Amino acid sequence: MSGIIKKLSSMLQRGEVSASELAASYITRIEKLNPVLNAYVSTTFEEALKCAGEADKMIRAGMATALTGIPMALKDNICSDGHLTTCCSGILSGFRPYYDSAVWEKLSAQGAVLLGKTNMDEFAMGSASETSCYGAPKNPVDVTRVTGGSSGGSAAAVKAGIAAYALGSDTGGSIRQPASFCGTVGFKPTYGTVSRYGLIAYASSLDQIGPLALSVEDAAIVYDAIRGKDGRDQTSLTTPDGATSLETDIKNLRVGVPEEFFGEGVSDEVKSAIEESVRVFERAGAKIKRVKIPAFKVALPVYYIISCAEASSNLGRYDGIRYGYRAENFSDIDDMITKTRTYGFGTEVKRRIMLGTYVLSSGYFDAYYKKACLLRGQIISEFDGVFRECDVLLTPTAPTTAFSLGAKSANSTQTYLADICTVPASIAGLPAVSLPCAVGAGGLPIGLQIISGRLRDGTALAAAAFFEREAGVTAELCAEVKL
Amino acid sequence: MNYELVSGFETHVELATATKIFCGCSTKFGASPNTHCCPVCTGQPGALPVLNKKVVEFAIRAGLATHCKINTTTHLDRKNYCYPDLPKAYQISQFDKPLCEHGYVELESGKKIRLTRIHIEEDAGKLVHERGYTFIDYNRGGVPLIEIVSEPDISSPEEAREYVEKLQLIMRYIGVSDCKMQEGSMRCDVNISLRPEGSKELGTRTEIKNMNSVSFIEKAMAYEAGRQAEILSSGGKIEQATLRFDENTGETYVMRTKEDAQDYRYFPEPDLLTVKIPQQKVEEIASALPELPLEKFRRYTDVLGISVQNARLLYRYKAVCDFFDRCVLLGAGAKNTSNLILGTIYSTLSTEEEKEAFDIRVSAEDMAELVRYVDGGKINITLAQMTLSKMLKVGGKVSDYISEADLAGISEGELEELCREAVAANPKAAEDYKSGKLKAIGGLFGYIKRATQGKADIKKAEEIIIRLLGNDK
Amino acid sequence: MAESQREQKISKEQFRALAxxxxxxxxxxxxxxxIAGFEEMITFCDGINSEIEGDASSIREVDAREIAxxxxxxxxxxxxxxxxxIxxxxxxxxxxxxVKRVVK
Structure with a gap:
């Protein structure tokens, strides 16, 4: 059996190890590996040991769940009361929220043990975690490679065994793409099924929290714990029951393969790995259909227009008045705000703020923002059409395996292409899971993306669980990180 | 050339909800700085807005009371601009789909000031500049507002005053706002332009921001119209600009011109969903609307026969109307009730605020009882006034002041006896009367009034005295 | 590409106004x-104008989610x-x- 949560949980239940001992062993491993991996940007060891003590009490009292006492990590854009949460941006340096995010509130109530906050692209804007103000995290599989992004620290921490699981956020692929690069499972649920309260916004209509884990089952357990309607997030949704049973009738599963996802830019090894994955489903009796999503070709620009527009507005609040960094020498409050933002934000964030301002400004609104919203509707209806004849879609998660650190950051629209396969499901708000399906050149993992219809999160997870069992490729822990 | 004034108003009204528009913080005025605050209304990272149902209901009520069409599908938008009192750097407002559209406010003359729209939005915080510091208080941040936008239908400062007062009255009548201009719960932006009399085209306009008193609005409009007329008469052009009115000098000053106009980059608020309002709910709110100010005014004058002047003095205070209407409902005559309110009660309420609050020690029930005695001729108006004055001062019931005996009145025999006493006690007055100085009889009435503490029927007494003096002749 | 050939998508004035x-x-x-990088992004976004095969009339607004x-x-x-x-x-x-106003 793959995964680690149930294994650790039963050890805790049986008393083979206490939550406090488990936390201590993770802390030791973090201290050893993190200086190289840079997966964590801040640690909360004191809090972890306190949480572990509470977890031990819950276990003794017979009130434990599968997540009680399990050490984990939050992406640096997910708020927890009193802990540094900086979005890996200079502008939020020193920021400690005085409130819990909805997801951390739920997990801590179950006795989760928080080890720290993980590295990410600044404000989740990037595909390699290289825009982090703390420097890029490194891929545990090959430390000369990027982790992917933006939830790169979360993926690296899970892969390296310095967190049993981690939460990430996905706006255009930020959970799935690093999961693919690092060889973990990453799940972006249907937009709205997990409350965004306490998730520092990048693009509100796209942002969604989800788990990174070592198995589909682990991801499902975590998803189960964090989903649900929340009165503090009006866009949150009630999810159907039984979403995470992971059972599927493979013979009646209709599997679609959208041809546009295999176009230019997708490497041959990735193409053939995904085709091989399709055959795994085919051999088990699933019905395979070749389908089309013509609007795929506008998905990336649509994504960048909408996400930058929302970001330019969401990031307006960083003015140095209420929290975070404040510039020191200024003539008046206006000057202070401009200087704070100019020094506080990194280049990629500034580019996206400027682009967002541009596409919303009068004279350009109709040609960019409004048109992108219309095309978003088009993409949604094309998916709707496809999901009338398919239960799941199989696609690559990323066009390539993890690239070398520093290889692409010079040319930024080039790196945007790394999101080409993940962005469509984000635009449509659909659930999508990425899991390892093959090992490519240099031993680098290749990810398979399984997308299902809106609120059919269980279908995508069950199909992924089937593949995981059947294909024998699992998201194993990278026990020996070559430093 | 003669010019015609053309003016439209944008009026912000704070809604009297218990909580803010997007969070559960209290809206109470006057708390210590930043104590009615939370992550949502201070724009903390990760906080999300949650729309208050009552804000929508109140805005619908305001829309229906001003004859607007209600959009049953509505959404909110972000208006992006950076200012330290706006913690998110955007104001959540409504752009292309306001909750209410196409209404009007009717003036007493019957003229209708058309309303373009009414939308909901959040208020900003407050800045204080002091000792080289800018201090910021977000207590007011997120307090719900409606913005009422009128068409340029107002053509004089006097009409502007009536329009603002009517709006104020309507909002108070329907209970959605106290509209206290001095506390900022009602504020007006005034657009003004001039055009040659008879012309249909609109001239270039200026906008005077943030007016918080009706008399300043009148003054500012008069000043600005004069300024524009001067420019136009001398062949100049009006520059489109945003102005500020200086209350001390009575003049307007340019804050910013068209060149530095803002680009608000409106777009639909992604953190909130489209609100769907059942038609049935709109009808429910409509049917629960109280009688509106102008309806009330017309009922007072046309049905109850109260003079226009008196009706005006009554209907401008909601609490007074409530009291008056209740008295009438309890069988008190409208004229005697209004006279007692405007005379006796108003004389104890010196300020507008006191009349507004109408916090008096007399219940409508007692008032109605008292007026019914006057209506039925059991006591005269003087006694009613005296009794009411005492009740206003020390409280108590009508029966504490007026006994069965008072109500029984004074018998014919008793009155005749009193009249004889009066004549005997005032021989001079009696003689004068007899010698043709008819006014001298007044001195005799004074005696009777004093002796009966005002409750004697003076008309009857007059008849008796004339008879007595005549007989003596 | 020669500087003169590069399509000028945004002027300095426009750029400063956006800033x-x-x-x-x-x-x-x-x-x-x-500005160079920014123009590249705009060019990238102009990709929304590429033609999509199939029924263009199906372009429509996103169905907004509603709350009663x-x-x-x-x-x-x-x-x-x-x-x-706070x-x-x-x-x-x-x-x-x-915020203290610092006079330089």
Whole structure:
């Protein structure tokens, strides 16, 4: 059996190890590996040991769940009361929220043990975690490679065994793409099924929290714990029951393969790995259909227009008045705000703020923002059409395996292409899971993306669980990180 | 050339909800700085807005009371601009789909000031500049507002005053706002332009921001119209600009011109969903609307026969109307009730605020009882006034002041006896009367009034005295 | 590509106006560099104008998710947070957020 949560949980239940001992062993491993991996940007060891003590009490009292006492990590854009949460941006340096995010509130109530906050692209804007103000995290599989992004620290921490699981956020692929690069499972649920309260916004209509884990089952357990309607997030949704049973009738599963996802830019090894994955489903009796999503070709620009527009507005609040960094020498409050933002934000964030301002400004609104919203509707209806004849879609998660650190950051629209396969499901708000399906050149993992219809999160997870069992490729822990 | 004034108003009204528009913080005025605050209304990272149902209901009520069409599908938008009192750097407002559209406010003359729209939005915080510091208080941040936008239908400062007062009255009548201009719960932006009399085209306009008193609005409009007329008469052009009115000098000053106009980059608020309002709910709110100010005014004058002047003095205070209407409902005559309110009660309420609050020690029930005695001729108006004055001062019931005996009145025999006493006690007055100085009889009435503490029927007494003096002749 | 051939998508004035709206400032030097990258992004976004095969008439607004009036938040006061919490990430003055105006 793959995964680690149930294994650790039963050890805790049986008393083979206490939550406090488990936390201590993770802390030791973090201290050893993190200086190289840079997966964590801040640690909360004191809090972890306190949480572990509470977890031990819950276990003794017979009130434990599968997540009680399990050490984990939050992406640096997910708020927890009193802990540094900086979005890996200079502008939020020193920021400690005085409130819990909805997801951390739920997990801590179950006795989760928080080890720290993980590295990410600044404000989740990037595909390699290289825009982090703390420097890029490194891929545990090959430390000369990027982790992917933006939830790169979360993926690296899970892969390296310095967190049993981690939460990430996905706006255009930020959970799935690093999961693919690092060889973990990453799940972006249907937009709205997990409350965004306490998730520092990048693009509100796209942002969604989800788990990174070592198995589909682990991801499902975590998803189960964090989903649900929340009165503090009006866009949150009630999810159907039984979403995470992971059972599927493979013979009646209709599997679609959208041809546009295999176009230019997708490497041959990735193409053939995904085709091989399709055959795994085919051999088990699933019905395979070749389908089309013509609007795929506008998905990336649509994504960048909408996400930058929302970001330019969401990031307006960083003015140095209420929290975070404040510039020191200024003539008046206006000057202070401009200087704070100019020094506080990194280049990629500034580019996206400027682009967002541009596409919303009068004279350009109709040609960019409004048109992108219309095309978003088009993409949604094309998916709707496809999901009338398919239960799941199989696609690559990323066009390539993890690239070398520093290889692409010079040319930024080039790196945007790394999101080409993940962005469509984000635009449509659909659930999508990425899991390892093959090992490519240099031993680098290749990810398979399984997308299902809106609120059919269980279908995508069950199909992924089937593949995981059947294909024998699992998201194993990278026990020996070559430093 | 003669010019015609053309003016439209944008009026912000704070809604009297218990909580803010997007969070559960209290809206109470006057708390210590930043104590009615939370992550949502201070724009903390990760906080999300949650729309208050009552804000929508109140805005619908305001829309229906001003004859607007209600959009049953509505959404909110972000208006992006950076200012330290706006913690998110955007104001959540409504752009292309306001909750209410196409209404009007009717003036007493019957003229209708058309309303373009009414939308909901959040208020900003407050800045204080002091000792080289800018201090910021977000207590007011997120307090719900409606913005009422009128068409340029107002053509004089006097009409502007009536329009603002009517709006104020309507909002108070329907209970959605106290509209206290001095506390900022009602504020007006005034657009003004001039055009040659008879012309249909609109001239270039200026906008005077943030007016918080009706008399300043009148003054500012008069000043600005004069300024524009001067420019136009001398062949100049009006520059489109945003102005500020200086209350001390009575003049307007340019804050910013068209060149530095803002680009608000409106777009639909992604953190909130489209609100769907059942038609049935709109009808429910409509049917629960109280009688509106102008309806009330017309009922007072046309049905109850109260003079226009008196009706005006009554209907401008909601609490007074409530009291008056209740008295009438309890069988008190409208004229005697209004006279007692405007005379006796108003004389104890010196300020507008006191009349507004109408916090008096007399219940409508007692008032109605008292007026019914006057209506039925059991006591005269003087006694009613005296009794009411005492009740206003020390409280108590009508029966504490007026006994069965008072109500029984004074018998014919008793009155005749009193009249004889009066004549005997005032021989001079009696003689004068007899010698043709008819006014001298007044001195005799004074005696009777004093002796009966005002409750004697003076008309009857007059008849008796004339008879007595005549007989003596 | 020669400088003259490059399509000028955005003028310096326009760029500066956007920077003002965004509350960002750029030095002359940064400006040059930034504008080039920015134009590349705009070109990238112009990709929304590429033709999509199939029925173009199916282009439509995103179905906005709706909430019924009755499901909105009830108007009930929730205690606010203490002033110390509200000001916990900043140096406050007498309960206010405060910015000192430094005269250079």
């Amino acid at each position: 003002r709206l965004s509350r960002l400032s750029f030095s002359e030097e940064e400006e040059e560099q930034f 009036l009755g499901d909105l938040r009830a108007d009930e006061v929730v205690p606010s947070l203490p002033n110390e919490k 000001l916990s990430n900043v140096h406050g003055e007498r309960g206010y957020f405060a």
